[in-house]
Amino acid sequence: MTHSISTSYVEPGEELLDLVRRAIAQVLDRDPAEIGPDSRLFDDLGLDSTSALELLMEIEADSGVEFDMDTLEQHHFTSVRALAGYVRCQLDG
Known part of the structure; x- marks a missing residue:
């Protein structure tokens, strides 16, 4: 069986960005107000x-999502928004 991994961007929404x-x-150990959605991790x-x-x-503890390490890639860590988009994809399953 072949698995297709989507690399398209998914808008995470404000709630996930905040999470x-x-x-x-x-x-x-930083102030969340200093962390913007486009901050590079x-x-x-x-x-x-x-x-x-x-x-x-x-994030797993806060959201209840269990990350699939087979789909987690370096580009998911480029920014807060990119990581939140990955979390959205995992939650949407």
């Missing part, structure tokens, strides 16, 4: 591989 912002703020916010794993666990 991801709060999770990032928690993991990186690694370049602007200082996320690293360890904090990325913590972030995924925090």
